[in-house]
Amino acid sequence: MTITLYYLDNSRAMRVLWAAIELGLADQLQVKSYARVEGKKAVPEMQKESGFKLGKSPFLIDDDGQGGRVEVFESVACIEYLHDRYGSQSSLLPASPAWSQKSRVQSWLAFCETPMTHALPIIYLRWHMPESQASLLAEMEDKLSANVCKDLDLYEDAILASEKEHGAENGYLAGGQISLADLANAFTAEYIIVKKVGTANRTWPAVERWLKRLEARPAYRKALEMGGLHDFSLLDLERQSHA
Amino acid sequence: MTITLYYLDNSRAMRVLWAAIELGLADQLQVKSYARVEGKKAVPEMQKESGFKLGKSPFLIDDDGQGGRVEVFESVACIEYLHDRYGSQSSLLPASPAWSQKSRVQSWLAFCETPMTHALPIIYLRWHMPESQASLLAEMEDKLSANVCKDLDLYEDAILASEKEHGAENGYLAGGQISLADLANAFTAEYIIVKKVGTANRTWPAVERWLKRLEARPAYRKALEMGGLHDFSLLDLERQSHA
Incomplete structure (x- = not known):
């Protein structure tokens, strides 16, 4: 059985690949990577080869175990599908009836797309x-940064509270251990921090600690090897600046 | 048992309220509605009374059946929680192992937030x-409309294909019957069409037929009664223009 992941460079496909590896699916994955044209749109081959009309990434193809074909789009849906089908032994999403933890x-x-909604404008x-219009751009960026900063503050508070409750090394978004929430939101936080989108020259130390803990995970490092480009790793950024 | 929903006027809370009513939870719901200041931010009371730091809507509070408290934020998570916990008899989300239909x-x-990501800028x-800067605004709107139109085209194609396969009255986003996908994406399509955000003077007839089918549902009409303002209904818009 092979699961095919269409992976556009520097895209949310990283969330899916990383989740798949955390779930122990590395050997069943076929990753097809595609470039962006001038850092923006996907090369046309991706749409053609994936057959997904919108030509977006990630896009996942699997068989349904009954001779049929499963197609999943949107990174969060891909993550949920992989966990739902292959993650029964995983602790990345608490099971019912632990409603408080699960929800x-x-x-x-x-939430992982909410800060993106504020950053992408x-x-x-x-x-x-x-x-x-450089000065108008600066003025608009300034206005639009308020919501991005609020979202990052929410991450910061959640990580700080969790570090306080569960110990310095166990501060995760939704409690004292890693969950699907971390895998999805790491991309968002990396993207915003590394590209300095709406950060208004502020820093979020707990968020950076959390990202570096996540990026040091073997599954994250393996995802960097198996997938296309991912230029947002804080650890790599640090290495480059020390080189 | 009471489920409390914090409902900001003209917000994604409509998705959650409507889903709750479709799931037969109307009698267990307490809806607390809040106004917006000048059509934008929520009144400060909402944050204070809900206790949710980001002051966003929807926000759902329930008890976990074991003396604890369940708190859910983000409309999609609220919908999934309600279905997961109270929707075992519902057909709004196919169950495993119907992987192809479920995914x-x-x-x-x-996907329901993807067109919003393109419209909100x-x-x-x-x-x-x-x-x-009126002319620059028009020029920028024009450039930003391309992705919104692509997203609406994707809705249009899905509804058309479904109407063709399942009959004119049964065209839904993910097949021949209503699902959580319709409840979540209706808000997106209503918002974009009624506010004419990125629509570039185009129309999507199948999307409008689909919205009017959805808006005629008793649960949708009941949600309009129970919740705060929701100014995006195509049926109401039609009535107003005929008045």
């Missing part, structure tokens, strides 16, 4: 604003 | 761009 993980899992502005 | 519903469910521009 906490699922809330944070769903800034990216789109940078792409599309005429060069002559 | 289709979950992909579309996760336009809303933020409208809020924050200086009035003197």
Whole structure:
């Protein structure tokens, strides 16, 4: 049995690949990586070869065990599918009826696109604003940064509270151990911090500690090897700046 | 047993309220509605009374059946929680091992924020761009509309294909019957069409037929009665324009 993952460079596909490896699926995965044109759109081959009309990544293809085909799009749905089908032994999502813990993980899992919703308008502005409007761009970025900073504050508070309750090395988003919530939100936090999108020159030390703990995991490092480009790792950034 | 839903006017809380009613939970729901300040931020009372630090809506509080408290944020997580806990008899999400059908519903469910990610930058521009920059705003809106239109095209194709396969009255996003995917994405499509955000003067007839089918459902109409403001119903818009 092979699960095929269409992986666009520097995309949310990293969330899915990392989750798959954490779930012990590395040997069953076939990863097809694709480049971006000028750092933006996917090369047209991805849409053609995946057959997914929107041409987006991640896109996952699996067989359903009954001769049929499973197609999953959107990174959160891909993660949920992999856990649902192959993760019965995993502790990455608490099982019913631990409703309080389970809904906490699922809330944070769903949250992973919220800071992106606040950060991407800034990216789109940078792409599309005429060069002559540099001061207007700066002014708009400033206004749009407020919500991004609020979201990062929410991460910071959650990690700090968790480090306090569970020990310095066990601060995760939804409690004292890693969950699907961390795998999904790490991409968001890395992206925003490394690209400095809406960060208003602020830093979030607990978020950085949390990211570095996550990035040191063998499954994360293996995902970097197996997948396409992922230019947002804080650990790699540190290495480059010391080189 | 009471489930409390914090409902901000004209927000994604509509998704959750509607889903709760479809799941037969109307009598167990306590809905607390809050206004927006100048059509934007929530009144400060909502954050204070809900105790949810980010002050966002929807926010759901339930008891866990063991003397503990369940707190859920993000509309998709709220919907999943309600279905997971109270929807075992519902057909709104196919059960395992119908992986192909289940992952289709979950992909579309996760997709519900994707068009918002493309539409909200336009809303933020409208809020924050200086009035003197009207022509630049129009130019930027034009550029940002491409992705919104692509997303709406994806809805249109899915509904058309489903109407063709399952009959004119049974065209839903993830197959021939209503699912959680429709409940979540209706808000997105209503919002974009009614506010004309990134629509580039185009129309999507199958999407409009689908929305009107959904809005005619007793549970949707009941949600309009029980919740706060929801100014995006196409049926109500039609009534107003005929009045």
